[in-house]
Amino acid sequence: DTEVTQTPKHLVMGMTNKKSLKCEQHMGHRAMYWYKQKAKKPPELMFVYSYEKLSINESVPSRFSPECPNSSLLNLHLHALQPEDSALYLCASSQATGVQPQHFGDGTRLSIL
Amino acid sequence: GQQVMQIPQYQHVQEGEDFTTYCNSSTTLSNIQWYKQRPGGHPVFLIQLVKSGEVKKQKRLTFQFGEAKKNSSLHITATQTTDVGTYFCAVSASGNTGKLIFGQGTTLQVKP
Numbered sequence: 001d002t003e004v005t006q007t008p009k010h011l012v013m014g015m016t017n018k019k020s021l022k023c024e025q026h027m028g029h030r031a032m033y034w035y036k037q038k039a040k041k042p043p044e045l046m047f048v049y050s051y052e053k054l055s056i057n058e059s060v061p062s063r064f065s066p067e068c069p070n071s072s073l074l075n076l077h078l079h080a081l082q083p084e085d086s087a088l089y090l091c092a093s094s095q096a097t098g099v100q101p102q103h104f105g106d107g108t109r110l111s112i113l
Numbered sequence: 114g115q116q117v118m119q120i121p122q123y124q125h126v127q128e129g130e131d132f133t134t135y136c137n138s139s140t141t142l143s144n145i146q147w148y149k150q151r152p153g154g155h156p157v158f159l160i161q162l163v164k165s166g167e168v169k170k171q172k173r174l175t176f177q178f179g180e181a182k183k184n185s186s187l188h189i190t191a192t193q194t195t196d197v198g199t200y201f202c203a204v205s206a207s208g209n210t211g212k213l214i215f216g217q218g219t220t221l222q223v224k225p
Contacts, residue, residue, distance in 0.1 A: 031211050042201055042215035043156060056210055090155060097211030099144050101158040 003027055004105035006091050012111045015081060021108045023074040023091030031097045032074045034066060035090040037107070043090055049074060050097045081112045115140060117204050119216030127224050132189040134219035136202035144205055145185045146213070147176060151198040159187075192223045 004025045013019050023032065031050050035043035048056035049068045057066075063085075065077040074091055088107045094100035119136045126132050136145065144163040148156040160169055162178035162185060169176045175188045189196055199218040206212040 033211065040220075042218050045212055048211050050211065056212060092156075094211060098209040099161070099163070099205050100211065101146065101161060102156075102211075102213065103158065104155040106155050 004091055004093055004103050006089075006105035006108055008108055009106065010109050010111075012113060013078070013081065014113050015083075017081075018077070018079045020078065021076040021089055021091075021110075023076075023105055024072055025093040025103070026072055027093065027095075027103065028071075029093035029095050029103070030071060031094045031100070032068065033092040033094075033102065034074070034076055035092065035104075037088045037090055047076075048097065055097065078110075081110075083112050086110055086112045115204065115206055115214050117142075117145075117202060117214060117216045119202055119219060121219055122217060123220050123222070125222045125224065126192050128194060129191050132192050132196070132221055133186055134200050134202075134221075135184065135186050136204075136216050137184045138204065139183070141182050142185075142204050143182075143207075145178060146203045146205075147185075147187055148201045148203060148215075149198050150201065150218075154198070156201060189221075192221070194223050194225055197221060197223050 007022045034046040037043045046060045047066045052068045067075040090107045091105045092102040094102045117138045146161045147159040150156045166180045167178040173190045177186045199220045201218045202216040203213040
């Protein structure tokens, strides 16, 4: 069982839709992350939140908009996505930034039609 | 930017054989982490190494950090079908940002 919960597990959306991915952790971790993973590739970092503030944006297109409403929740708002954005989106958390193990959720498998 | 090379990309072994994956960097690393991702699953943290020459064991898994802190290995003794998956090394980018740079991964297949 994973301690980082992501919803939904699967999402199919059209290029004009707006949807959101959600992530929740109750381990008291103060750093949260969004990753994108394509098939047979390693996870690629998208965003880092530290103490609910955005600390890293890896030059992600603005059609992806992260939000951290509180220390337990992390959202990723999606709008006008492209077919190449189809991937597994993973949320992770760690006690803090720095040299810490990261705990991953099961991910949301996103397909853009 | 910082990069870490991981080899081999794929490894097929007969159940009971040993398996090793290697990660190499051209720069000195502060630490290295190892993750396992089962097919259809998510990365799961296995271990973190921080000291030069460090060796850690978890049952049949042995993790090693090189003396120069530029390379690391994961060795599995007597593989089992439950070892199937992709093993990633990951290094921390400089600056204590939490950013991890993953190796390309080694996908292990075990034939029963």
